Amino acid sequence: MSGTPFAPHTPAETRAMLDEVGAESEADLFDIPDGVGFDGVFDIAPRTEREIRHEVAEMLSRNDDLVEFMGRGHYDHYVPSPVDHLADRSEFLTSYTQYQPEITQGFLQVLFEYQSMLVELTGLGVANCSMYDSATALAEAARLADRVRSASGSTVLVPDSLRDGKRAVLDNYVTGSDLTVAEYPTSEGTADVDALADLADAETVLVYAENPTVRGCIEERLTDIGALADENEALFCLGTDLLALSLLQEPASVGADVVVGSAGALGMPTSYGMGLGIFATREDYLRQVPGRLVGASEDGRGNRAYTLTLQTREQHIRKERATSNICTNQAWVALRTAMHVAHLGPDGMVDLAEDCVRYARDLAHRIDEVGGLQAPVDDRHHFREFVVSTDQPAPAVAGDLAEEGYAVHVVGEHEIQLCVTETNVGAVDGLVAALAEVGP
Amino acid sequence: MSGTPFAPHTPAETRAMLDEVGAESEADLFDIPDGVGFDGVFDIAPRTEREIRHEVAEMLSRNDDLVEFMGRGHYDHYVPSPVDHLADRSEFLTSYTQYQPEITQGFLQVLFEYQSMLVELTGLGVANCSMYDSATALAEAARLADRVRSASGSTVLVPDSLRDGKRAVLDNYVTGSDLTVAEYPTSEGTADVDALADLADAETVLVYAENPTVRGCIEERLTDIGALADENEALFCLGTDLLALSLLQEPASVGADVVVGSAGALGMPTSYGMGLGIFATREDYLRQVPGRLVGASEDGRGNRAYTLTLQTREQHIRKERATSNICTNQAWVALRTAMHVAHLGPDGMVDLAEDCVRYARDLAHRIDEVGGLQAPVDDRHHFREFVVSTDQPAPAVAGDLAEEGYAVHVVGEHEIQLCVTETNVGAVDGLVAALAEVGP
Amino acid sequence: RYEPLLSEKDTTRVEIGGAGDGGDESGDDDSPLPDELTRDSLELPALSEPELARHYTRLSQMNYGVESGPYPLGSCTMKYNPSFTEDVAADPNGAVHPDRDDATVEGSLELQYRLQDYLGRIGGMDAVTLQPPAGAAGELTGILIAKAYHEAHGNDRSEVIIPASAHGTNFASAAMAGYDVVELPSGDDGRVDLDALDAAVGEDTAALMLTNPNTVGLFERDIETIAEMVHDAGGLLYYDGANLNALLGRARPGDMGFDIMHYNVHKTFATPHGGGGPGAGPVGVVAELADYLPRPHVRESDAGYELYDPESSIGKLHGFHGNWLVLVKAYAYIARLGDAGLRDASAKAVLNANYLGSQLDYDIPYGPFHHEFAASTGEQDAADVAKRMLDYGVHPPTTKWPEMVPEAMLTEPTEVESRETLDDLARAFNAAAGEDDATLADAPHATTARRIDQVSAARTPRLSWRALDDE
Amino acid sequence: RYEPLLSEKDTTRVEIGGAGDGGDESGDDDSPLPDELTRDSLELPALSEPELARHYTRLSQMNYGVESGPYPLGSCTMKYNPSFTEDVAADPNGAVHPDRDDATVEGSLELQYRLQDYLGRIGGMDAVTLQPPAGAAGELTGILIAKAYHEAHGNDRSEVIIPASAHGTNFASAAMAGYDVVELPSGDDGRVDLDALDAAVGEDTAALMLTNPNTVGLFERDIETIAEMVHDAGGLLYYDGANLNALLGRARPGDMGFDIMHYNVHKTFATPHGGGGPGAGPVGVVAELADYLPRPHVRESDAGYELYDPESSIGKLHGFHGNWLVLVKAYAYIARLGDAGLRDASAKAVLNANYLGSQLDYDIPYGPFHHEFAASTGEQDAADVAKRMLDYGVHPPTTKWPEMVPEAMLTEPTEVESRETLDDLARAFNAAAGEDDATLADAPHATTARRIDQVSAARTPRLSWRALDDE
CATH class of the missing domain: 3.40.640.10 (Type I PLP-dependent aspartate aminotransferase-like (Major domain))
Known part of the structure; x- marks a missing residue:
C-alpha cells in the first residue's frame, strides 16, 4: 500500500487525470514555496483495519473494569x-x-x-x-x-x-x-x-x-x-x-x-x-x-x-x-x-424517571443502615444520586472501592457521591457490601 | 409488560379491532378444540434487551479464550x-x-x-x-x-x-x-x-x-x-x-x-x-x-x-x-x-491466497526445526494448513496447547493439524514456543 | 434509477505466477507455488471502498425489507426482526471454530442447550436438535428420523401422506428421503378430509406431514382423530412448523399428537430472512424418537454441557452445527418475549389477520382462520393484483397458492402491524379490486423497475455478467 | 413521498403522581415523589419499536449522505467515513465516566496522548489539546490562548485581523473572545493583500487568523512574509485548519510560522459529519503557548499517562473532555493511512479538484488552486444552479461563498471520488450552464421535496409540532 486506501485512483487513472490538467506530477499541483514545504516524515506507520481494531481494543482494555456509580451531570442509561x-x-x-x-x-x-x-x-x-x-x-x-x-x-x-x-x-x-x-x-x-x-x-x-x-x-x-x-x-x-x-x-x-x-x-x-x-x-x-x-x-x-x-x-x-x-x-x-425518547415513549420515560428516584432512595436507605455511613447527607428528595458521608477519608474510601471494582465520586473530605440507574442497580448488593467493608 | 414489545396494539386499539371483527376476546379468535388447547406455562421469563445482552455475553464468556489454529473446511479470514x-x-x-x-x-x-x-x-x-x-x-x-x-x-x-x-x-x-x-x-x-x-x-x-x-x-x-x-x-x-x-x-x-x-x-x-x-x-x-x-x-x-x-x-x-x-x-x-470478494478485489484475493501458502509453508518450516516434531507430514504444497507429527500422543499435545491458549486439530494418534491465516499469523511465535514445550 | 453491475464499473485482470518455483522460501513477493498448480489469471471487479459502499447502499435502497413497510407474505411470517438480537449474535466470544473440543466451548453449548429446552417447551416436544439449517432441512431431518425409526422396528413403509395444500418442501423432502408421496385432497371445509385420509393411510404409511393451522389458516379441528388414525396404522405424525406463530401458548404440536416437528425460527422467532436465508429448522421429537436425532447433540454433563452422539442417530444434516448466528438470535427473541409475550404475539397475529380480512373487498372462502387467510381475487389475476399493490408502497401477499383457493392471495400480516398499517394494506388491496385488466396487467407503474419479463429470463437464461458480455 | 411526524402517528398523555406522598418506601408503583415536585402530565409520541424502525428507516432514505453519492461541498471536506472507525469507537471499554480517576482509565489516556502526538506531527505543533468539541470551539480556544498569552505578557491588544474570505466562525469566535475584528480585503490575486495587512497590523493586533490554502483553494505564497509582519508587530498567527486536507505531508502550519491552529477532524480525518455534528476541533500550539492549553491535559507519567492542569491554563471549553467518540475515529483514520496515506490523500484531493475544475464550463477566477476551487456561474444564480444539480442525483457545492467570487460555487470533491464520478459531477454542472432562468428558478424537479419556501419558514417560524397544532 503506497497511498490512502480510500481513494480509487489506479496509477493509470492518476496519469490520465494529470495529463488532462496538464501536470507532470502530483507534486506540480502544489503551489507551495520552497521555504515552507515539508518533505519530512510524520513517522506514523499505516496499519490495517484489523490491526487498528486490535490495537485500540488492547489499549482500552487497560482501563480498569469498574462498575461505575457515577453521575454529577453525566449519566448512564441503557440505550436501546x-x-x-x-x-x-x-x-x-x-x-x-x-x-x-x-x-x-x-x-x-x-x-x-x-x-x-x-x-x-x-x-x-x-x-x-x-x-x-x-x-x-x-x-x-x-x-x-x-x-x-x-x-x-x-x-x-x-x-x-x-x-x-x-x-x-x-x-x-x-x-x-x-x-x-x-x-x-x-x-x-x-x-x-x-x-x-x-x-x-x-x-x-x-x-x-x-x-x-x-x-x-x-x-x-x-x-x-x-x-x-x-x-x-x-x-x-x-x-x-x-x-x-x-x-x-x-x-x-x-x-x-x-x-x-x-x-x-x-x-x-x-x-x-x-x-x-x-x-x-x-x-x-x-x-x-x-x-x-x-x-x-x-x-x-x-x-x-x-x-x-x-x-x-x-x-x-x-x-x-x-x-x-x-x-x-x-x-x-x-x-x-x-430516537431514545421515542423508543421509551412517555410511559417509559416516566417509569424510568420514577425508578431513578426509587433506586436512589432505596440505596441511600440501605447505606444509611451501615454503621459509620450516613445517606443521604442532604435532607431532600433525590434523583438518581445522593451524597454519603463516611467516618473515613473519602479519597481512601473511593480508592478502596476501586479495589473492590466500583467507581464513585469524591465530593468532600468525608463525602462520596453515588449515582444509580437501571444500568448499575443490579450491582448495588455488591456495592453495599463493599461499602460496609471499607466505609465505616 | 404483559405482552410482546413488538406489537403496537394499545388495549383500546385491541378492543376496537376485536369489535370490528365481532369477537369478544382474543381467545375467541382461536378455533382450537378443548382437547388440544394449551393453558399451561412455558416457564420462560421475559427479560429486557439489556438483560439478555448481558446474559448471553456472560454465557459466551465461558468459552475458553483460545487462539485457534484450526481449519479443515472452516476458515477464519478477517472480514472488512x-x-x-x-x-x-x-x-x-x-x-x-x-x-x-x-x-x-x-x-x-x-x-x-x-x-x-x-x-x-x-x-x-x-x-x-x-x-x-x-x-x-x-x-x-x-x-x-x-x-x-x-x-x-x-x-x-x-x-x-x-x-x-x-x-x-x-x-x-x-x-x-x-x-x-x-x-x-x-x-x-x-x-x-x-x-x-x-x-x-x-x-x-x-x-x-x-x-x-x-x-x-x-x-x-x-x-x-x-x-x-x-x-x-x-x-x-x-x-x-x-x-x-x-x-x-x-x-x-x-x-x-x-x-x-x-x-x-x-x-x-x-x-x-x-x-x-x-x-x-x-x-x-x-x-x-x-x-x-x-x-x-x-x-x-x-x-x-x-x-x-x-x-x-x-x-x-x-x-x-x-x-x-x-x-x-x-x-x-x-x-x-x-461484498468481501469485492472489497478484496482480484489483487487482494490473490495476495491473500499467496500469503496463505507462505504462512503455512513458513510455519511448517519452523515447526519442523523443533526436535520431535515433523512438519509438514505430507510431501505437498499446502494452502493455509498442514499436518504435524509429534512423538507425543496428539490428544495430549492438543490438551497441553489448550492450556497454553491455543486450539488445534487432532487428526491422528500422533498427528495434529494447524491452520494459519492473516488472523492468527501474529500468534505463531507463541504457538511455536508452546509446541516446542509440549510437542516433542 | 439504475446501478451498474460491479463489472461494469471497473475490473482488473491479475496475472498469476511466473517467477515462483515452489521451492522459494525467502518470503518475497514471488509466487509461492509452481505455475502448474495455479490458474493463469483472475479477473474480478476492482473498486475502492467508497465506491463499494455507494454501490451496496444504492442497491439496498432498491430493496424492500420489513423496515420498509408491511410484508404480509402468507406462510412466511415476516415479523419485525429486533435489532438487539443482531448485537447479541455478534458477540465475538461466540465466534469459535466448529471443531473446538466441546470442553472449551461451554458457553456455546449452554446457549444451545437452553434453546433446545425452550423450543421443547414451546412445541411440547421432549428433545430438540438445532442442526438443520433451514425449514426444508428440518423436514428432511424429521422424515429421516421417521425412516430410521421404522427401519429399527422392522417396518418397511414406503409412503408419506401430504395434504395437497402443503408447502412444496414437504413433498420434496419426503421424496429426497426416498418416499412415495400420497397427496391428500382437501375437504370441502378446507381441512383434511377424514375419509380421504382413511383411504390413504395404511401399513405403507411412514408418516403424515401436516401444517396446523393449515396453509389457509384453518385449525385442523379433527387433529386428535387424525393422530389416532395415523398412529393406529403405525405411522408417525410430522408437524410442519411454518405456521406455529398462530398457536404460541394456545396449543402445542406435542399435545396434538405430533411425534416430530420442525420450527422455522426465521418465521416464528423473528430471525431475519436475509433475502432468502439463512434460517434454521430445529427439529423436535417425542421421547421415543430422541435416540434418532442428528449427531452431535448437546446435553448436560457433570461439568456443564457436552456433545454426544445419540445412540441411533440418523447422522448429520449439516457439515458442522447448523446456523449458529440464527440460533442465537432466536434464543434472544424468545427470552425477550417470555411466556406472556409469546402468547400475546400469537393473539395479535391472529387478531391482525382477522381484522385485515374484515376490511377487504375480496372473498375469503375458508374460515375461521387464524394468523393468515387466503382471499380470492375471483375474476382478476391474483399475480396482477399483487403487482398493482406495489404501486401503493406495500408488499403484496403470496399469490396463487394454495391452489384450493382460486386466484389466492395468502395474507399473513403478523402481530407487528398497527391498525393504521393494516388499513393502508386494505386500501391497497381494495384499490386494485375495481381496476380493469389492462391496468392490472401493466402494473406496477410507480416502482423503480416496471413489470419484469419472466418468460425471456427463463427462455434465455443470462445468469452472470459473463453471459451478458457474451451477447 | 411523505412520512408523518411521530406526533401525527400516535401520542399518549401520561398523568403523573397522585398517590405518592414521597415518604413511601415500599417500592410499589405509586409515585415516589410528592405531587408538588412533579409535573402534572407528559405527552409524547408512543409508538412500537417496529413502527419507529420504519419511521427512521424511511426518513433516512429521504436523506443524502456521503454513501449516497458525491458531496463536493467546498470547505467541508466530505470524505468517505470508513466504517471500521465506528467499530473501533464502539469499544465498550472506552465508555467510561468522564470523572473517573485518571489512574483507572490509562487506556483512554493513552489513546488521547497518541492522538495529541499524531496531530502535533501532522501540523508541526508542539502541544495539542483534544478538548474543543468542534472547529469553532477550537477557534475560540485558540483565540483565548492568544489572549491569555498577551495578558500574561502585559500586552493589552484589542484586535484580531481576519481576511474577508474567511469562515464566518473566525469572526464570531474572535468577537466572543472580546476582540474587535479587523476585516482584511483580498488582493487581486485572491490572496492576502500585503499592503492591506501592513495597514491593519500593529500594536493592537492580538492575532491574524488565516486559512491556508484559503477558501478559494489558493496557497498564501507570502505566508513567510505575513508571519514575519504579524510576529514583528507582537501578534500571533492562528491557522484555521478547515483546509488542511490540501497539505498533508506537503506543508505544515507550524513550519509556516503559525503559533496556534485547530484541526477539523470531521473534515481532514474523515470522522462523519452526522448531519451537522459532532465534530472535534483539537488545537495545537507552539511550545511557548503550551502552558495556556485547556485543563486537564494528558501527559506521560511514570506509571503511564496522567491528567494535569497546564500552569497558565485558559480553563475549559467543554464540561468534560470533548467529543471522545469522534477523537477515537480520528485516531483510527490516521493510523490507517500513515505517512504515505496521508500524503496521498492530499495529492488525490488536489488532483481531483484540478481535474474537476478542468471539466467545467464555468469560469474559475482564481488559481492555481489546491483541494477546492470557486467557479463562478456568472449571470446565473449560483443557488439556482445548485438546485438544478440536485436533479442529476448529486449534491451541489457550497454556493455564493466566498463573496470575492461572484455567484461562487465553492467545490471540493475530496480524494475519494473516482474520475467517473467527477465526470458525472461535471455533467451535472454543465447541464445547468445552458439552461434558462425559469428552469433554474423552479429546480429541483426530480427530488422528493421540491424547492422549499425559505421566506415563509423564517417569516412564520414553526419550530415544533406544537406550533403546527396551534395553527
Whole structure:
C-alpha cells in the first residue's frame, strides 16, 4: 500500500487525470514555496483495519473494569439497540448540515421532532438543534441574557456548588462580554433561596439553578427562584436533563426563561463525557437563540417540508455579530436522543424517571443502615444520586472501592457521591457490601 | 409488560379491532378444540434487551479464550468492516426471497453479482445463489449426478479422508436414491490417482476430489482425476473454497463438471461452522441445478432488470419432482461473501491466497526445526494448513496447547493439524514456543 | 434509477505466477507455488471502498425489507426482526471454530442447550436438535428420523401422506428421503378430509406431514382423530412448523399428537430472512424418537454441557452445527418475549389477520382462520393484483397458492402491524379490486423497475455478467 | 413521498403522581415523589419499536449522505467515513465516566496522548489539546490562548485581523473572545493583500487568523512574509485548519510560522459529519503557548499517562473532555493511512479538484488552486444552479461563498471520488450552464421535496409540532 486506501485512483487513472490538467506530477499541483514545504516524515506507520481494531481494543482494555456509580451531570442509561442501528445508517451518519433541504428532509424532520420533544418537555416555545454539552449551553444562556438584558445589568448568579467544568466554560464564554459571574450559597444540596434573594438585584441578568442539583437533590423552591429572577428582571435559567424533565416540575410552570442541560443521558453511552447540550427558551427570545433551528415550511408543490431557518442569527451569515460562533454541533447525538425518547415513549420515560428516584432512595436507605455511613447527607428528595458521608477519608474510601471494582465520586473530605440507574442497580448488593467493608 | 414489545396494539386499539371483527376476546379468535388447547406455562421469563445482552455475553464468556489454529473446511479470514455495516442494512437483512422482483432489484443484483463472481472463479457457466454449506453442496452434487447419469450407474467416489461431516450429510442426501458412496484411497494428503483409476468404472457417476484437501494439501493431479471421470462418463466434482479458487488451478481447466465447497471463509466470522455452500456447474446441467438462480431480463420499459428464474426446478412449483427440497438458503451470507470478494478485489484475493501458502509453508518450516516434531507430514504444497507429527500422543499435545491458549486439530494418534491465516499469523511465535514445550 | 453491475464499473485482470518455483522460501513477493498448480489469471471487479459502499447502499435502497413497510407474505411470517438480537449474535466470544473440543466451548453449548429446552417447551416436544439449517432441512431431518425409526422396528413403509395444500418442501423432502408421496385432497371445509385420509393411510404409511393451522389458516379441528388414525396404522405424525406463530401458548404440536416437528425460527422467532436465508429448522421429537436425532447433540454433563452422539442417530444434516448466528438470535427473541409475550404475539397475529380480512373487498372462502387467510381475487389475476399493490408502497401477499383457493392471495400480516398499517394494506388491496385488466396487467407503474419479463429470463437464461458480455 | 411526524402517528398523555406522598418506601408503583415536585402530565409520541424502525428507516432514505453519492461541498471536506472507525469507537471499554480517576482509565489516556502526538506531527505543533468539541470551539480556544498569552505578557491588544474570505466562525469566535475584528480585503490575486495587512497590523493586533490554502483553494505564497509582519508587530498567527486536507505531508502550519491552529477532524480525518455534528476541533500550539492549553491535559507519567492542569491554563471549553467518540475515529483514520496515506490523500484531493475544475464550463477566477476551487456561474444564480444539480442525483457545492467570487460555487470533491464520478459531477454542472432562468428558478424537479419556501419558514417560524397544532 503506497497511498490512502480510500481513494480509487489506479496509477493509470492518476496519469490520465494529470495529463488532462496538464501536470507532470502530483507534486506540480502544489503551489507551495520552497521555504515552507515539508518533505519530512510524520513517522506514523499505516496499519490495517484489523490491526487498528486490535490495537485500540488492547489499549482500552487497560482501563480498569469498574462498575461505575457515577453521575454529577453525566449519566448512564441503557440505550436501546435500535438507536445504534438506525442512527448508524449512513444517510444519517455521513450527511452534512442540511444546506440543501430538498435532499435532506429526513434529517431535518428528525431534528424538528427533537425540537418538538424539548418543547413538550420544557413547556417553552423554542428549542434549538443542539449545543455541545450542558456547560456550553449554560454559557450560551448567559450570553443570551447579556443580549436581551444588557441594559439592566451584568451579573450572572450561579450556585456555589456549580461543577467546575460548567463554571470554567461559562467564564470563558463571557470573557468577551461585560458579564460577571457570582455565586449564591446552597444548603442541604439545593439553593439557599433566602441568601439568593439577598444577592439578586437590578444588576442581575441571569439566575441559574439546577434540578436535580449536582448533589442529586430535587429542588423544592423553583417557583420562588423563578419569581426572584422575575422581580429583578433577570432571566431564570434552569439546568436539568431530559429524563428529569419527564418527571420533575415543568420548567415553564416555574417561570423558567431558558432551559439548558444534558440530553446525552438518553441516546448515548457514557462516552467519557461526550454528550449533547439542551437549549430551549421562550419564543420572545427566538431571534437571540444560538445554534441551528429547523422550521416547517412548504415545498413548490405545497407539501410540508422542513428547512434550517432564521439563519441570519448564525455565524456564516452574521459573522462577528452572530448569536454564537457555533457551526458544527451535535446533530447526530440529537438524532440518537430523539430516537431514545421515542423508543421509551412517555410511559417509559416516566417509569424510568420514577425508578431513578426509587433506586436512589432505596440505596441511600440501605447505606444509611451501615454503621459509620450516613445517606443521604442532604435532607431532600433525590434523583438518581445522593451524597454519603463516611467516618473515613473519602479519597481512601473511593480508592478502596476501586479495589473492590466500583467507581464513585469524591465530593468532600468525608463525602462520596453515588449515582444509580437501571444500568448499575443490579450491582448495588455488591456495592453495599463493599461499602460496609471499607466505609465505616 | 404483559405482552410482546413488538406489537403496537394499545388495549383500546385491541378492543376496537376485536369489535370490528365481532369477537369478544382474543381467545375467541382461536378455533382450537378443548382437547388440544394449551393453558399451561412455558416457564420462560421475559427479560429486557439489556438483560439478555448481558446474559448471553456472560454465557459466551465461558468459552475458553483460545487462539485457534484450526481449519479443515472452516476458515477464519478477517472480514472488512464495511461488510458488516452494509450487509446489516435492514433493506437487505430483513427482506424475503425476491418473489416481487420489481421492489427487490437491489438484492437480486447482489445475488447476480455473486453468481457472476463464482463463474469467474470456477470457469463454469452457472452458479446458484447458495447452498447451506459445503457438505450439503456436495450432497446436492451427488444428487445432480444421479439425475444426469442415472442411466450409467450409481457409484459416487469420495476420498477416504473425507470429513465425517460431509460424508454423513452425503449419506443422508442419497438415502432416497439408488446411489452408493464408496471411498478411494489418498496418499501424502492427496488422491491416490492410480488407486482411483482402479476403482472408477462404468458404474461411477461422480468422482469427488478436493483442492486443497482436508489436510491442506494442494492436489497435483486434478487433470488426471478429471480425465478419469470423463473416461468413465462420470461427473468430476471438485470441492474447494473461494479463496483457494482465486489462486489454484481453475476448475474448468481441469475438467470439473461441478464445483462445491465453502464460500463462508470469506464474508463470515467463524460462527461455530455457519457458512455458505458454493454450487457451480456446467451450463449443460442448468435445468438440474438445485436452489435459486437469478437471471437478467428486462422490465416493461426495456431496462435491464433481474429476477429469480427457472423456478420450475424448485420445490414450490415442482414439489416431489423438484431438483432439491431447498427453499430458505444462505442468501444473506452470499451477499456478505460477494461484498468481501469485492472489497478484496482480484489483487487482494490473490495476495491473500499467496500469503496463505507462505504462512503455512513458513510455519511448517519452523515447526519442523523443533526436535520431535515433523512438519509438514505430507510431501505437498499446502494452502493455509498442514499436518504435524509429534512423538507425543496428539490428544495430549492438543490438551497441553489448550492450556497454553491455543486450539488445534487432532487428526491422528500422533498427528495434529494447524491452520494459519492473516488472523492468527501474529500468534505463531507463541504457538511455536508452546509446541516446542509440549510437542516433542 | 439504475446501478451498474460491479463489472461494469471497473475490473482488473491479475496475472498469476511466473517467477515462483515452489521451492522459494525467502518470503518475497514471488509466487509461492509452481505455475502448474495455479490458474493463469483472475479477473474480478476492482473498486475502492467508497465506491463499494455507494454501490451496496444504492442497491439496498432498491430493496424492500420489513423496515420498509408491511410484508404480509402468507406462510412466511415476516415479523419485525429486533435489532438487539443482531448485537447479541455478534458477540465475538461466540465466534469459535466448529471443531473446538466441546470442553472449551461451554458457553456455546449452554446457549444451545437452553434453546433446545425452550423450543421443547414451546412445541411440547421432549428433545430438540438445532442442526438443520433451514425449514426444508428440518423436514428432511424429521422424515429421516421417521425412516430410521421404522427401519429399527422392522417396518418397511414406503409412503408419506401430504395434504395437497402443503408447502412444496414437504413433498420434496419426503421424496429426497426416498418416499412415495400420497397427496391428500382437501375437504370441502378446507381441512383434511377424514375419509380421504382413511383411504390413504395404511401399513405403507411412514408418516403424515401436516401444517396446523393449515396453509389457509384453518385449525385442523379433527387433529386428535387424525393422530389416532395415523398412529393406529403405525405411522408417525410430522408437524410442519411454518405456521406455529398462530398457536404460541394456545396449543402445542406435542399435545396434538405430533411425534416430530420442525420450527422455522426465521418465521416464528423473528430471525431475519436475509433475502432468502439463512434460517434454521430445529427439529423436535417425542421421547421415543430422541435416540434418532442428528449427531452431535448437546446435553448436560457433570461439568456443564457436552456433545454426544445419540445412540441411533440418523447422522448429520449439516457439515458442522447448523446456523449458529440464527440460533442465537432466536434464543434472544424468545427470552425477550417470555411466556406472556409469546402468547400475546400469537393473539395479535391472529387478531391482525382477522381484522385485515374484515376490511377487504375480496372473498375469503375458508374460515375461521387464524394468523393468515387466503382471499380470492375471483375474476382478476391474483399475480396482477399483487403487482398493482406495489404501486401503493406495500408488499403484496403470496399469490396463487394454495391452489384450493382460486386466484389466492395468502395474507399473513403478523402481530407487528398497527391498525393504521393494516388499513393502508386494505386500501391497497381494495384499490386494485375495481381496476380493469389492462391496468392490472401493466402494473406496477410507480416502482423503480416496471413489470419484469419472466418468460425471456427463463427462455434465455443470462445468469452472470459473463453471459451478458457474451451477447 | 411523505412520512408523518411521530406526533401525527400516535401520542399518549401520561398523568403523573397522585398517590405518592414521597415518604413511601415500599417500592410499589405509586409515585415516589410528592405531587408538588412533579409535573402534572407528559405527552409524547408512543409508538412500537417496529413502527419507529420504519419511521427512521424511511426518513433516512429521504436523506443524502456521503454513501449516497458525491458531496463536493467546498470547505467541508466530505470524505468517505470508513466504517471500521465506528467499530473501533464502539469499544465498550472506552465508555467510561468522564470523572473517573485518571489512574483507572490509562487506556483512554493513552489513546488521547497518541492522538495529541499524531496531530502535533501532522501540523508541526508542539502541544495539542483534544478538548474543543468542534472547529469553532477550537477557534475560540485558540483565540483565548492568544489572549491569555498577551495578558500574561502585559500586552493589552484589542484586535484580531481576519481576511474577508474567511469562515464566518473566525469572526464570531474572535468577537466572543472580546476582540474587535479587523476585516482584511483580498488582493487581486485572491490572496492576502500585503499592503492591506501592513495597514491593519500593529500594536493592537492580538492575532491574524488565516486559512491556508484559503477558501478559494489558493496557497498564501507570502505566508513567510505575513508571519514575519504579524510576529514583528507582537501578534500571533492562528491557522484555521478547515483546509488542511490540501497539505498533508506537503506543508505544515507550524513550519509556516503559525503559533496556534485547530484541526477539523470531521473534515481532514474523515470522522462523519452526522448531519451537522459532532465534530472535534483539537488545537495545537507552539511550545511557548503550551502552558495556556485547556485543563486537564494528558501527559506521560511514570506509571503511564496522567491528567494535569497546564500552569497558565485558559480553563475549559467543554464540561468534560470533548467529543471522545469522534477523537477515537480520528485516531483510527490516521493510523490507517500513515505517512504515505496521508500524503496521498492530499495529492488525490488536489488532483481531483484540478481535474474537476478542468471539466467545467464555468469560469474559475482564481488559481492555481489546491483541494477546492470557486467557479463562478456568472449571470446565473449560483443557488439556482445548485438546485438544478440536485436533479442529476448529486449534491451541489457550497454556493455564493466566498463573496470575492461572484455567484461562487465553492467545490471540493475530496480524494475519494473516482474520475467517473467527477465526470458525472461535471455533467451535472454543465447541464445547468445552458439552461434558462425559469428552469433554474423552479429546480429541483426530480427530488422528493421540491424547492422549499425559505421566506415563509423564517417569516412564520414553526419550530415544533406544537406550533403546527396551534395553527
